[in-house]
Amino acid sequence: MNRWNFLAAIGRIFIVFLNTTGHLILFTATALRHVVLPPFFLRITFQQMLRIGYFSLPVVGLTAIFTGAVLALQIYIGGSRFNAEGFVGQVVVISMVRELGPVLAALMLAGRVSSAIAAEIGTMRVTEQIDALTTLATNPFKYLVAPRLIAATLTLPLLVLVADIIGVMGGFLAATQRLGMNAGIYMKSTMDVLEVEDVTSGLTKAAVFGFLIALMGCYHGYNSRGGAQGVGAATTDAVVSASILILLFNYILTDFFFS
Amino acid sequence: MADQTQDTPKIAVSGLHKRFGANQVLAGIDLEVGRGKSLAIIGGSGSGKSVTLKCILGLIKPDSGSIRIDGRETTGLTGTAREQVLARVGMLFQGAALFDSLNVWQNVAFGLMQAHGMAAKPAREKALAAMAKVGLEADLAEVNPAELSGGMQKRVGLARAIAPEPEILFFDEPTTGLDPIMSGIINELIIERVRELGATALTITHDMKSARRIADTIAMIYQGKIIWCGPAGDIDHCGEPHVEQFIRARSEGPIALDVVRA
Ligand SMILES: Nc1ncnc2c1ncn2[C@@H]1O[C@H](COP(=O)(O)OP(=O)(O)OP(=O)(O)O)[C@@H](O)[C@H]1O
Ligand SMILES: [Mg+2]
Numbered sequence: 033m034n035r036w037n038f039l040a041a042i043g044r045i046f047i048v049f050l051n052t053t054g055h056l057i058l059f060t061a062t063a064l065r066h067v068v069l070p071p072f073f074l075r076i077t078f079q080q081m082l083r084i085g086y087f088s089l090p091v092v093g094l095t096a097i098f099t100g101a102v103l104a105l106q107i108y109i110g111g112s113r114f115n116a117e118g119f120v121g122q123v124v125v126i127s128m129v130r131e132l133g134p135v136l137a138a139l140m141l142a143g144r145v146s147s148a149i150a151a152e153i154g155t156m157r158v159t160e161q162i163d164a165l166t167t168l169a170t171n172p173f174k175y176l177v178a179p180r181l182i183a184a185t186l187t188l189p190l191l192v193l194v195a196d197i198i199g200v201m202g203g204f205l206a207a208t209q210r211l212g213m214n215a216g217i218y219m220k221s222t223m224d225v226l227e228v229e230d231v232t233s234g235l236t237k238a239a240v241f242g243f244l245i246a247l248m249g250c251y252h253g254y255n256s257r258g259g260a261q262g263v264g265a266a267t268t269d270a271v272v273s274a275s276i277l278i279l280l281f282n283y284i285l286t287d288f289f290f291s
Numbered sequence: 292m293a294d295q296t297q298d299t300p301k302i303a304v305s306g307l308h309k310r311f312g313a314n315q316v317l318a319g320i321d322l323e324v325g326r327g328k329s330l331a332i333i334g335g336s337g338s339g340k341s342v343t344l345k346c347i348l349g350l351i352k353p354d355s356g357s358i359r360i361d362g363r364e365t366t367g368l369t370g371t372a373r374e375q376v377l378a379r380v381g382m383l384f385q386g387a388a389l390f391d392s393l394n395v396w397q398n399v400a401f402g403l404m405q406a407h408g409m410a411a412k413p414a415r416e417k418a419l420a421a422m423a424k425v426g427l428e429a430d431l432a433e434v435n436p437a438e439l440s441g442g443m444q445k446r447v448g449l450a451r452a453i454a455p456e457p458e459i460l461f462f463d464e465p466t467t468g469l470d471p472i473m474s475g476i477i478n479e480l481i482i483e484r485v486r487e488l489g490a491t492a493l494t495i496t497h498d499m500k501s502a503r504r505i506a507d508t509i510a511m512i513y514q515g516k517i518i519w520c521g522p523a524g525d526i527d528h529c530g531e532p533h534v535e536q537f538i539r540a541r542s543e544g545p546i547a548l549d550v551v552r553a
Binding site (some may be wrong): 165 | 331345348349350369374375377380381382384385386387389390391392402404406451
């Protein structure tokens with residue numbers, strides 16, 4: 033009603049924010065401890081790598097090929113305004129490898145993988161399967177969270193590598209088929225400009241994004257409450273928070289590699 | 292090791308308190324279950340039966356109070372120490388809580404393989420034996436638990452709880468949601484298996500028939516405390532008005548009045 037209520041509302045939001053951040057940090061610390069300390073569930077980790085990586089290939093591949101192709105056309109349009117059409121190949125490969133490959137693949141996987149992890153672990157929470165794990169002397173962080181974190185962190189760089197190659201292929205196809213550029217010259221200019229650091233920075237981003245995707249899925253699923261509705265909310269929260277964190281960390285990492 | 296004389300109770304709970312926000316669920320629970328005995332806790336919905344059980348299992352951290360298993364305090368235990376206690380415990384959950392990413396035999400063998408480090412092959416043998424003891428055919432071994440009926444899921448849950456041959460068994464509403472015949476079957480299975488293992492059992496239920504059948508001792512929980520505890524045979528003439536109302540399923544009595552006042 034008056035401005036003091038208004039201030040109280042801001043204070044409440046701030047406290048909730050701090051509370052959530054604290055919880056998340058504790059959760060992450062516990063999860064990391066179980067990632068590095070044995071025993072390891074190798075078979076489950078491998079299964080998760082298949083689920084996260086292999087079955088995401090079509091989605092990531094399609095995203096990459098169209099993005100690469102569109103990029104080639106747009107750069108051509110922009111470049112032709114100051115006679116720089118010849119740089120299409122260079123700009124496509126750098127934007128794909130450094131930026132669009134990791135970010136787009138990660139955003140697609142935030143939708144596909146974060147949500148699936150949150151729904152699965154959330155359902156296990158509300159149906160007491162997580163309590164059952166504990167009573168069977170199995171730590172849920174060890175059995176559920178750690179394998180997913182490891183799998184996503186290892187798999188995303190591989191997926192992004194594939195996305196990079198397919199994206200460059202997309203650009204190549206658009207440039208040669210639609211713009212009539214010379215295939216040999218295009219490929220040569222692409223390979224000449226590419227540096228190792230472009231690839232490693234992109235893959236580092238991918239590993240971080242993979243970790244964030246699995247972390248958000250596990251965190252929201254693990255803390256879901258109250259039946260089907262709670263699991264639904266956890267799924268949405270996982271996708272939204274994973275996407276935002278990906279964009280945030282993308283800036284942080286880009287800035288880091290920039291300096 | 293703490294003293295483990297013949298009369299140390301297997302499970303001893305005293306002064307257990309737990310509140311969720313403004314909701315004081317447990318306000319000083321005191322309980323004892325002797326070695327090889329069977330206790331049933333009865334009480335209305337939301338009276339804190341499941342919370343009591345989860346505190347004993349360490350799934351919920353109580354605000355205060357002591358929980359001793361074999362005379363050893365367990366409230367502060369974490370990590371490996373907690374897992375060592377849990378490795379001697381079996382639990383049947385209210386909704387069975389079977390792992391739907393695993394098939395039936397893998398569910399039953401889970402404790403054997405994870406907590407006791409058994410290899411897959413002998414664990415499967417033992418799982419099949421445990422399944423047979425609860426009347427599950429071997430051809431169900433590869434089935435996904437989601438495809439089973441509620442009664443069948445309870446049996447798988449029971450098989451999973453007994454497979455590692457625990458010293459203590461917990462049952463959270465083992466007969467809720469089952470038809471009377473299946474309830475009777477589950478009751479008999481629980482009695483047989485507990486007796487065979489020589490285990491100590493703690494059952495929470497609001498099914499009076501089941502409580503009378505399974506338990507040596509019955510305790511009633513009301514407003515966060517144990518208001519009555521005695522031999523199962525005495526419950527019909529215990530003289531405690533809350534208990535009388537509960538076991539006769541009367542809508543009038545001290546409990547209903549509280550609900551209206553609240
Ligand atoms: N994790 C939790 N967070 C907040 N409140 C909880 C939690 N678990 C239980 N409660 C509250 O504690 C009270 C007792 O719950 P409990 O599950 O022990 O009841 P119950 O006696 O097992 O009932 P029922 O017979 O219906 O299973 C309820 O009011 C419930 O809302
Ligand atoms: Mg309950």
